Structures are given as structure tokens and as C-alpha cells.
Amino acid sequence: MSLILTLVTVLLLVAGSAFALMGSIGLIRFPDMFSRMHAASKAGTVGSGLLLLAAGLHSADLSIFARALAGFFFFILTTPVSAHLLARAAHKAGYRLHPSSVADHLRQDSP
Amino acid sequence: MTAFTLNVLFAVIWVAVSGSASVLNLLFGFAVSALSIGLVREQAHGVSYLRRIGRILSLLALFLRELALSAWKVAVLVTRPRLVVRPGIFSFPLTVGRDFEITLLANLITLTPGTLSVDVSEDRRTLYVHAIDCSDIEGARRDIREGFERKIMEAFR
Numbered sequence: 001m002s003l004i005l006t007l008v009t010v011l012l013l014v015a016g017s018a019f020a021l022m023g024s025i026g027l028i029r030f031p032d033m034f035s036r037m038h039a040a041s042k043a044g045t046v047g048s049g050l051l052l053l054a055a056g057l058h059s060a061d062l063s064i065f066a067r068a069l070a071g072f073f074f075f076i077l078t079t080p081v082s083a084h085l086l087a088r089a090a091h092k093a094g095y096r097l098h099p100s101s102v103a104d105h106l107r108q109d110s111p
Numbered sequence: 112m113t114a115f116t117l118n119v120l121f122a123v124i125w126v127a128v129s130g131s132a133s134v135l136n137l138l139f140g141f142a143v144s145a146l147s148i149g150l151v152r153e154q155a156h157g158v159s160y161l162r163r164i165g166r167i168l169s170l171l172a173l174f175l176r177e178l179a180l181s182a183w184k185v186a187v188l189v190t191r192p193r194l195v196v197r198p199g200i201f202s203f204p205l206t207v208g209r210d211f212e213i214t215l216l217a218n219l220i221t222l223t224p225g226t227l228s229v230d231v232s233e234d235r236r237t238l239y240v241h242a243i244d245c246s247d248i249e250g251a252r253r254d255i256r257e258g259f260e261r262k263i264m265e266a267f268r
Contacts, residue, residue: 019186023185030194034229035241042222043189046181047182079222104200105200
């Protein structure tokens with residue numbers, strides 16, 4: 001039983017770290033601020049969520065697991081808000097989309 | 112939503128009466144009171160409370176699946192040796208109208224594959240969404256309208 005628990009924990013840790021790494025690479029590789037927010041908000045949330053789940057499982061304690069779940073929940077709740085605010089602020093401040101972009105309806109509607 | 116308030120109240124009363132204040136007992140009380148409220152509501156020909164809970168759970172399941180999928184998509188995109196993206200911001204005409212529903216929809220859109228909500232228009236009719244692959248705007252609009260927006264309408268109307 002404890003072996004299975006350890007294996008699942010290891011799996012979650014590796015997967016979580018991998019997603020966090022992918023998010024960081026995405027931050028460097030994507031062309032403009034808006035695309036970068038994609039990498040940061042999605043891969044980052046899942047990565048840290050999996051790490052939290054691993055910590056909760058490893059403790060083998062229901063109250064600690066519940067707290068880890070709550071942490072994941074608050075990540076899901078707060079990450080989109082900050083990503084949305086950053087993207088909105090960047091657009092309001094006049095930050096242009098990368099030249100490879102195909103459309104910008106927001107600039108058309110509110111120049 | 113009043114049924115939900117009643118449900119929480121019943122759960123707290125259950126914990127107080129049964130005398131063990133643990134999370135598990137609270138959850139159990141919640142489940143029992145949901146069942147009983149659902150039964151009563153069914154008799155009174157109101158909106159089926161149990162069905163609504165089922166729809167909210169199905170929205171949650173859809174969301175978790177999309178979240179996993181979106182992280183995977185970002186990972187695949189990032190590890191490709193040649194990064195070819197066609198990003199852009201498209202407008203999405205909203206059908207949902209209440210602030211709470213718009214917030215929920217915007218948050219869900221941000222955490223799903225390839226889309227990120229940027230802004231809401233002043234009159235709350237249009238949502239501006241940044242997409243990492245903006246080559247098929249109509250398809251993206253249809254996906255949101257028939258996926259999350261419909262589920263939100265089902266769960267909260």
C-alpha cells in the first residue's frame with residue numbers, strides 16, 4: 001500500500017515539475033505578452049496543482065490533503081483573474097500584438 | 112440559490128445535532144440535506160435541485176478535462192522545434208448576462224486550450240478573447256457557445 005502511495009506521489013511530482021518546466025520554456029519561446037500568458041496561466045496552474053496534490057498524498061493525512069486540495073482550488077480561482085488583468089492592462093497600455101497575429105477585434109472596437 | 116443556502120444551513124445543523132464537527136460529517140450532512148431538499152422540491156414541482164447539482168458537477172468535470180488538455184497542448188506546442196503560431200484577439204458575443212456568469216465564463220475560457228479572456232465591453236455584451244491559434248474564429252466561437260456557455264446556462268438558470 002505504501003509502495004503504491006509512494007509511486008503515485010513520485011508520478012505526480014515528476015508530472016507537476018514537467019508542466020512547470022514547459023510553462024517556463026513557453027514564457028521564453030512565445031512571441032508576445034499575450035501568448036506568454038497562455039503558457040504561464042495553464043501549464044503553471046496544472047504544474048503547481050499536481051505538486052500540491054503530491055504533497056497532500058505524501059502526508060497520508062486527510063486534513064492536510066484537504067488543505068492541498070483547497071490550495072489547488074484557489075490556484076484555479078486566482079490564476080485566470082491575474083492573467084486576465086495582465087493581458088487587459090498590457091492591451092490598454094498600447095502593447096501591440098506580435099506581427100504574426102491574424103486579428104485584433106478589441107483594437108477595432110475600441111481604438 | 113435559496114435552496115443552496117438552505118442546504119448549507121441544514122448541513123451545519125446536522126453537524127451540531129450529530130455532535131462531531133469533522134469535514135467528513137459536514138459533507139455527509141450536506142449530501143443528506145441535498146437529497147431531502149431535492150425530494151421536497153420534486154413534490155412541489157419546482158426546478159429539480161438534484162438535477163441542478165448534477166449539471167454543476169458535469170460543468171466541473173468538463174472544466175477539469177479541458178484544463179488538463181490545455182496544459183498538455185501548451186507543453187506540446189512549446190517542445191516543438193519550430194514554433195508556428197497564429198495568435199489574435201477575437202470578439203465573442205455573450206448570451207449570458209449576469210456578472211457572476213460572465214466572470215465564470217471568462218475564468219473557464221482562460222483555463223481552456225489556447226484561449227485567454229482579455230476584456231469585456233462596457234455594455235457586457237462582448238467578451239474579447241485572445242487565442243493562440245486564431246485561424247478559425249467562427250469555430251472557436253462555436254466551441255465556447257456550445258460548450259461552456261450552454262453548460263453555465265443549464266447549471267444556473
